[in-house]
Amino acid sequence: MVSPQFSFLCLLTIISTSCGPATHRDPALGEAFVGPATVNLRKEIMPKSAIVATPHFGDKVEIIGTKRRFVRVRTREGAEGWIDDRSLLRQVDIDEIKAQSAAARDYPSQGIATAFETMNVHAHPDRFSPSYIQIKEGEKFDVLEHRLVTVPASAVRKPLVNTAKPARKPKKMNKQKIPPPPAPAAPPLPLDWKELSKQSEDALEPRTEDPPPVTPQEDWSLVRTASAQSGWVLTRRLYMAIPDEVAQYAEGHRITSYFALGKVQDEDRVKNVWLWTTINSVNQPYDFDGFRVFTWSLRRHRYETALIQRHLRGHFPTLVNTSAGTFGVCIEKDDGHRYRREFRLVDSQVKFAGEKSCDHSEEEKAQTSAKPAPNVENPSEGTLDKLKGKLKTIMK
Numbered sequence: 209m210v211s212p213q214f215s216f217l218c219l220l221t222i223i224s225t226s227c228g229p230a231t232h233r234d235p236a237l238g239e240a241f242v243g244p245a246t247v248n249l250r251k252e253i254m255p256k257s258a259i260v261a262t263p264h265f266g267d268k269v270e271i272i273g274t275k276r277r278f279v280r281v282r283t284r285e286g287a288e289g290w291i292d293d294r295s296l297l298r299q300v301d302i303d304e305i306k307a308q309s310a311a312a313r314d315y316p317s318q319g320i321a322t323a324f325e326t327m328n329v330h331a332h333p334d335r336f337s338p339s340y341i342q343i344k345e346g347e348k349f350d351v352l353e354h355r356l357v358t359v360p361a362s363a364v365r366k367p368l369v370n371t372a373k374p375a376r377k378p379k380k381m382n383k384q385k386i387p388p389p390p391a392p393a394a395p396p397l398p399l400d401w402k403e404l405s406k407q408s409e410d411a412l413e414p415r416t417e418d419p420p421p422v423t424p425q426e427d428w429s430l431v432r433t434a435s436a437q438s439g440w441v442l443t444r445r446l447y448m449a450i451p452d453e454v455a456q457y458a459e460g461h462r463i464t465s466y467f468a469l470g471k472v473q474d475e476d477r478v479k480n481v482w483l484w485t486t487i488n489s490v491n492q493p494y495d496f497d498g499f500r501v502f503t504w505s506l507r508r509h510r511y512e513t514a515l516i517q518r519h520l521r522g523h524f525p526t527l528v529n530t531s532a533g534t535f536g537v538c539i540e541k542d543d544g545h546r547y548r549r550e551f552r553l554v555d556s557q558v559k560f561a562g563e564k565s566c567d568h569s570e571e572e573k574a575q576t577s578a579k580p581a582p583n584v585e586n587p588s589e590g591t592l593d594k595l596k597g598k599l600k601t602i603m604k
Contacts, residue, residue, distance in 0.1 A: 233282075234273065234282075234288075235272070236270040236271065236282070237270075237273070237274075238270075239268060239270055239271065240269055240271055240279075240281070240296040240297065240298065241266055241268055241269070241296065241297045241298070241299070241301070242263045242264060242265055242266065242267045242269060242295065242296065242297070243294075243295050243296060243301070243331070243337075243338025243339075243340055244265060244295055244339050244340060245264065245339065245341055245342045246262055246263075246264055246265075247262070247263060247291060247295050248261075249261040249262070249263065249281065249283070249287060249288075249289030250289050250290050251290075253275065253290045257290075260287045260288065260289040261285070261289060263283055265338075265341075266302065267283065267284070268284065269282060269283055269284075269296070270282045271296075274293075277292060277294070278291065278292060279291055279292075279296060281296075294336055294338070295338060297331075297338060301331070304331075305331050305439075308331075308438055308439075309432075309436065309437050312432050312438035313432070313436055313438075315352040315525070316352075316525050316528075317351065317352065317432070318350075318464070318465035318524055318526060319350075319351050319448050319463075319464075319465045319466045320348050320349070320350060320448070320449045321348070321350075321431070321446040321447060321449055322346060322347065322348050322446070322447055322449045323344075323346070323347060323445065323446060323447070324346075324447065325345050326342060326343070326345055327342070327343045327441055327445055327446070328342055328343075328441070329341035329342065329343060329431065329439035329441055330439055330440045330441070331439060331440070332440060333357045333426075333428035333440040334440075337440075339439075340439065341437050341439050343431075343433065343441070347433075347434075348434070349431045349433050349434065350431060350432040351429055351446065351465065352429075352430045352431065352432055352438070352524075352525075353429065353524055354427065354428070354429050354430075354464065354495045355427075355428050355429075356425055356426075356428075356491060356493050357426050357427075357428055358423055358424075358425050359423075359424040359425060359426055425491045426491070427443035427490055427491060428441065428442060428443060429441055429442075429443045431446070443490075448464070450466045450482070450484065454466075454502055454511055457500075458486060460488075461486035461487060461488050461498070462486060462487050462488075463484050463485070463486050464486060464495055465485045465495075465524070465526055466482060466483065466485075467482070467483045467484075467526065467528040467535065468480040468481065468530065469481040469483050469501070469528065469530065469533060469535060469553050470530065470533050470553055472503070472506070472556075474506055474509060479504035479511075480504075481502065481503050481514075481553060482501070482511075483499065483500070483501050483526075483528065483535055484500055485522060485526060486498050486499070486500070494521040494522060494523055494540065495522055495524045496520070496522040497518065497520050497521065497522065498516070498518035498520055498522075499515075499516075499517055499520075499522065499526075499537055500513060500515065501513070501514045501516075501553075503556045514557060514558045515551070520540075521539065521540040522537055522538060522539055522540070523538045523539075523540060523546060523566070524538070525538070526538070532552075533552060533553035533554070534550060534551065534553070534561065535550070535551055535553075536548045536549060536550040536551070537551075538566040545565070546565070546566035547563050547565060547566060548563065548565070549563050550562050550563065
């Protein structure tokens with residue numbers, strides 16, 4: 209049996225513990241959300257400090273302190289640590305990211321790309337924006353849009369080593385050296401020196417102004433992952449996953465988009481008819497400068513060019529209807545207006561089908577290559593066949 213004294217001591221211990229001083233918690237100064245896919249909260253600001261927690265994108269945290277560009281936050285589990293303020297987002301930023309992903313779900317894919325190494329996907333076409341998605345090596349994703357962005361002056365990194373040549377120091381004069389002889393007297397002015405001065409002024413060419421400094425720019429692409437999340441990546445870090453038997457004909461140009469227009473049965477093999485767009489140089493305000501269609505030759509058993517056009521200013525999206533064998537590319541003409549050139553695949557030939565303004569591209573964005581196209585007139589039907597059909601109708 210438990211003695212009364214022991215019970216009394218236990219009661220005093222419980223009371224003293226419950227009445228002790230509560231754990232101090234700093235008041236919250238505000239709320240924010242984690243921007244990167246994962247981020248380390250450190251006990252101190254130093255980069256080698258111990259990691260106290262690893263929150264993920266979208267996790268809500270409380271701001272309890274600031275120091276320069278670092279913020280001290282507290283997670284829902286109560287862990288407190290320091291984080292760079294550029295890794296935090298506001299509620300407005302989270303809503304923009306979600307709206308961007310929701311809108312990009314209906315964008316037509318411009319081709320499937322892959323990455324050769326882990327790649328960060330940013331919320332905006334900016335290196336300093338949060339990278340809330342990570343694409344792993346070998347993972348495939350859709351390319352949707354291209355954008356040329358001017359890099360702000362604050363983001364340009366200064367060179368670590370100054371390559372400018374130092375100014376030469378003037379040579380010290382040797383006092384013991386014999387001084388040079390005095391200069392001779394200047395010749396007198398010519399008698400017609402005024403007329404000569406007028407002629408020299410007229411002969412001077414106007415001074416040209418120095419060209420403006422080159423502003424650094426970067427190519428960014430909007431991508432969509434398999435989980436329907438969208439974001440921006442540097443275009444130079446993605447590679448279009450078109451088969452090598454076609455990619456070998458790129459001639460050094462970068463492939464910006466590609467599509468399968470149809471299929472060709474060659475004995476026991478099935479080959480795709482490919483359309484691609486390419487660009488010759490980077491950092492251009494347009495998406496491609498040429499496009500090409502490859503068909504499979506049943507006679508030579510190889511890919512051959514059915515249509516090629518170059519020296520263009522093309523813009524996304526390129527619209528393809530696989531079931532109808534049609535596609536349209538948006539081209540900017542010299543007058544600055546954009547027109548969509550439409551083509552139709554007839555057997556192994558590509559025929560021009562018309563041209564219209566690209567103003568209706570927003571309505572066409574909802575159409576994907578998987579959706580069936582409306583019925584079109586049989587392109588192989590000739591004029592004689594049409595007349596026969598009309599005569600039969602009249603005779604009836």
